[in-house]
Amino acid sequence: MNVMKRCATMLIFSIFLLPANISWAKKGDISISYHLGEALSASNARFEYKGFTLGIDMRGGGLYSGGNLWKGHNYAGAGVYLSQSIGMCAYIGREWALSIGRIYTEFWSIGTVNGRTYALVNLGIGIAI
Amino acid sequence: MPLAAMHLGVGFSSVTDGRQIPALNIGFALKNKMLLSGMMAGVATKSYYQSTYSLNILWQEKFGKMLLGELSGSLGFGGIYGKKAHLIVRKEDAGTDQEQVDTDYGIGPSFRVALYPFKKVYISLEYVLTIGSGITGNGWGETGIFALGMEL
Numbered sequence: 001m002n003v004m005k006r007c008a009t010m011l012i013f014s015i016f017l018l019p020a021n022i023s024w025a026k027k028g029d030i031s032i033s034y035h036l037g038e039a040l041s042a043s044n045a046r047f048e049y050k051g052f053t054l055g056i057d058m059r060g061g062g063l064y065s066g067g068n069l070w071k072g073h074n075y076a077g078a079g080v081y082l083s084q085s086i087g088m089c090a091y092i093g094r095e096w097a098l099s100i101g102r103i104y105t106e107f108w109s110i111g112t113v114n115g116r117t118y119a120l121v122n123l124g125i126g127i128a129i
Numbered sequence: 130m131p132l133a134a135m136h137l138g139v140g141f142s143s144v145t146d147g148r149q150i151p152a153l154n155i156g157f158a159l160k161n162k163m164l165l166s167g168m169m170a171g172v173a174t175k176s177y178y179q180s181t182y183s184l185n186i187l188w189q190e191k192f193g194k195m196l197l198g199e200l201s202g203s204l205g206f207g208g209i210y211g212k213k214a215h216l217i218v219r220k221e222d223a224g225t226d227q228e229q230v231d232t233d234y235g236i237g238p239s240f241r242v243a244l245y246p247f248k249k250v251y252i253s254l255e256y257v258l259t260i261g262s263g264i265t266g267n268g269w270g271e272t273g274i275f276a277l278g279m280e281l
Contacts, residue, residue: 067195067196069192069193069195069200070192071190071191071192071193074190074192074202075192075202076190076192076200076201076202076242077195077200078195078197078200078242078244088252088254088275090242090244090254091242092202092203092204092240092242110204110238110240110256110258111242121238121258
């Protein structure tokens with residue numbers, strides 16, 4: 001498992017270091033995405049509608065929702081997290097798109113939820129509606 | 130490099146998750162969007178102690194105003210160093226204290242999201258996700274702080 005975790009981290013690093021010459025998603029895109037998180041296990045599904053995010057964090061077992069602000073292809077958001085108790089959440093991410101039809105290859109995101117230690121690093125694949 | 134601002138806050142760290150012990154959040158903003166930010170958390174009793182430090186180099190973006198206030202987000206790299214020990218044999222029993230000591234360290238991607246409900250007051254989440262060494266972290270861990278503080 002440790003090998004998988006290290007592979008996941010290296011993948012995250014490589015995405016982080018990608019040059020900015022790919023096609024970036026932008027504010028106003030509507031997407032549904034499914035993320036692979038730490039150790040490439042499924043951890044997060046997310047629906048984004050014009051700057052509003054509704055997601056489920058399967059690792060933490062909770063729902064989160066928040067507003068996004070965009071700056072170029074980067075965004076940040078803050079909102080609430082609802083699990084066995086209610087908490088705050090914050091996240092930051094970047095999105096990019098492959099211009100193959102309507103296929104939307106989507107981003108890596110990183111976020112956390114207060115109360116318990118949930119730091120999520122995700123690579124996701126989604127569909128732009 | 131000129132210093133643009135500094136922030137100072139107190140909050141709870143993932144290091145003492147389950148026991149909410151105050152931790153210190155301190156950082157310096159440099160003019161070219163670069164932010165140097167870190168955390169100190171620790172606990173000590175007669176039978177054990179643990180100290181953990183993190184330091185992150187982040188590139189900061191100000192995203193603008195949302196419902197709850199101004200929002201800024203930062204991505205970068207960081208590292209942690211921690212030392213922990215617990216007492217195995219008391220000096221009352223053996224003449225001198227004997228401890229089992231372990232260190233944690235790691236590097237990895239880091240991020241910070243800060244919300245400013247008032248102009249100089251922030252609520253932040255700052256995490257570094259590391260690979261490295263450590264017994265309890267299994268070589269992989271996330272170390273962070275949820276803090277309330279002021280920008281000076």
